[in-house]
Amino acid sequence: MRRHLFSRVGQAALVLWAAFTVAFILLQALPGDALLIKYQNPDMGLSPREIEDIRASYGADTPLFLQYVQSLGGFLTGNLGYSVQAGVPVVDQLAANVPSTLALAGLGFLAAVILAAAIAFLSSLAPFSWLRDALQALPSLFISVPVFWLGIVLIQVFSFQLKLIPVINPPEALGLVLPVATLAIPVSAPLTQVLIRSIDDVRTQPFVAVARARGGSNAWVLSHHVARNAVLPAITIAGVLLGELIGGAVVTETVFGRNGIGQLTQEAVNSQDAAVLQAVVVLAAAAFVLVNLAVDLLYPVLDPRLKRKAGALT
Amino acid sequence: MTGILTAGAAAAGAPTLTVPVLELENLSVSYADRHRRHRRVIHDVSLSIAPGEVVALVGESGSGKSTTAQAVIGLLAGNGRIDGGSIRLNGTDIAGWSQKRLETIRGAKISLIPQDPTSSLNPVATVGSQVEEVLRLHTKLPKAERRQRVLELLERVGIPDPGRRARQYAHELSGGMKQRVLIAAAIALQPQLIIADEATSALDVTVQRRILDLIDDLRAESGTAVLFVTHDLGVAADRADRTVVLQGGRIQEQGPTYEVLARPTSPYTRQLIADAPSITGAPSVAAGEARPLPDAGRDNAVEVRNLVQEFAAGRNLPAFRAVDGVTFSVPRGTTHAIVGESGSGKTTTARALAGFQRPSGGHIIICGQDLSALDAKGLRLFRKHVQLVYQNPFTSLDPRQTIARIIEEPLLNFDAVPRQRRDAAVRDLLARVSLPESLLAKHPRELSGGQRQRVAIARALVLNPEVLILDEAVSALDVTVQSQILALLEELQRELDLSYVFITHDLAVVRQIADTVSVMSNGRQVEQGTVSEVFLNPQHSYTRELIDAIPGNRKAQP
Structure with missing residues (x-):
């Protein structure tokens, strides 16, 4: 078990390094850079000579490989560089923005899981076939709704029509409701589909009929036998859905005007702020790696059949 | 015996006092x-x-x-x-x-003891909890008492060390052990x-x-x-x-x-x-009515000498020996049965014979050719002489191919045979396995189990092999269909001078089809001889246990 853990952590580190390197190369390959965008502005009236000096002070004229090594060293020691546009350390920017995004993404994911589980289990308990069909059609509807459109519609209905949630400076908790809903609905769709499918599969297994023959009701069998077996494939999907969550957070934060990594990313892209983008990419990769590591470690806990394979034959 | 008689009389309609x-x-x-x-x-x-x-x-x-x-x-x-x-x-x-x-x-x-113990237990719940479930559903016993009752029940159905077993999962138990757990749950509330x-x-x-x-x-x-x-x-x-x-x-x-x-x-x-076979087979062997012994002096279609098959068990572990020193020969035109329970190594032996695995040791000589002397290409060409018929006719046929296509496929794998010759060969084989030509354009799902196994046999015969390896080829079939397929196999053997290696767990079938038999247990060949020798005078205790376990000889005679 411990060896398995070590090798997984090693793989995770490798993935992070690869993400860092690829992001670095791609950002350098882009024409122009943040310094030119900021200082070549004619309103500033700087001479080419002065711009050269500024570039030298930011270290932009050192050879690429050296920049890479310095940057990598910085990341390893927690120094993520300076944002050219804002003129503050990237670490400070992240520290200011991560909590709000973490709250949004975390709650969004939680809501998506609850929504998916509710739809999947209700549809398999539904007493009428029309209700079952209606519930099972929801995922297709959810996935075809664009995030930005959903956000705008929700604001229209709940803020402007029903006036339930103020648009400007809402209380923190209340302000999260609409963005979380916007984020959760599309993310829940694939989760629901996988869950419905695997519940159906598990329900045909003989052990379910045997549990029914012991006197278990439909609901008892669903909660005591089907649920845990059906969750296994859904967990794999949950790890992959994190990407959707990050992409969704960028759009959602923009639509709702919330501070967060999403908005930071959007601004950094506009100004080609390489240091910020580099940090965001590595942060996203780290989140991915962590979630998938957690999924991997969760598997043997949920499915005892995998324990033996993970560890030695003890 | 009287108990049975009264019970029988009650059912026959005589007035009784007890309510059924x-x-x-x-x-x-x-x-x-x-x-x-x-x-x-x-x-x-x-x-x-x-x-x-x-x-x-x-x-x-x-x-x-x-x-x-x-x-x-x-x-x-x-x-x-x-x-x-x-x-x-x-x-x-x-x-x-x-x-x-x-x-x-x-x-x-009313309780149920289900068919397949492996799929009848929830894989992610402990077996103890599944016995306990019936107590949770129907009684108000407190948790500690329920647990105690579960251990008593597991002990009652003959599970050693119930305290440890109750905390284990289905995949950690053998098939018989799993069925005992299911029985414990079934009898829990009497x-x-x-x-x-x-x-x-x-x-x-x-x-x-x-x-x-x-x-x-x-x-x-x-x-x-x-x-x-x-x-x-x-x-x-x-x-x-x-x-x-x-x-x-x-x-x-x-x-x-x-x-x-x-x-x-x-x-x-x-x-x-x-x-x-289990009810009718016994007397005929006892009376010496087994299949006539093969003529002495015929050459051996198959010779297996000291076959050893090992599999790597993992780092730092000794290799697992699935087959350990198996030796037998099959004279041309006869049937050799390999009998054993799951895990005995009989299927591994069959796979080695068909050339799917290289033996770790020993020799397999089929029609005079030593398989270990062949390279990959030679082995592929050699498969013309040895064909395999699998256990499950429901999964061994491609569901998207027509019957005609399934039967002719082996021909396409070797030298080009013109279409007309292929069609003729397929029709000829279909007649041989007693299937109507109207099936040619159908798909496997439209056929019954027995018909599918006939198709599988026809496919195996299309290359004119000399040796057929039948791996549990009739085990998935109903008795009536099983006996028809066995009769077909005997007929084909006579007409085409085929030699069979018949892998089965069912000793009763062995009496019907085989001339000679090997009994395998834990990878070892514990006994071999002619069928009547082994059945009438088993030498090894395991063989005796197997023969005694054949159902069908107890209440059949009053």
């Missing part, structure tokens, strides 16, 4: 198809089971025996419905009960009726026998009635006081087991008995 545990009267069940039209599968079935009685419900697949059992516990598939008749449990008609009411008696008054739905069909014979003994003991102890739903007339003959024969959803015959077996009145029952 279960009484079906004119039960009819139908299933809806996709267009919501109901097709009746059970027609006016009437039977009764007295307290403590064992009744066997015997029939082939599609006879409606499992549907009858499902109707009794109220767990018909979603598209099934009871059209009429009554199901009386201790005199109370439960046929019209809601699921909610049925849930109060399921597991408590139900009046236990339905054993093919409860031992998936188990090896020796394990099957121990499980059947256990059910017998438990029945004697608590007076529970047992309904054995089985395709195996041998099991019915051994264990049941009375036997009910079902065909096409109708009762063909019912009565005391020995009467049904000794004096069957319906032609269908007579056919079933004639086809069941």
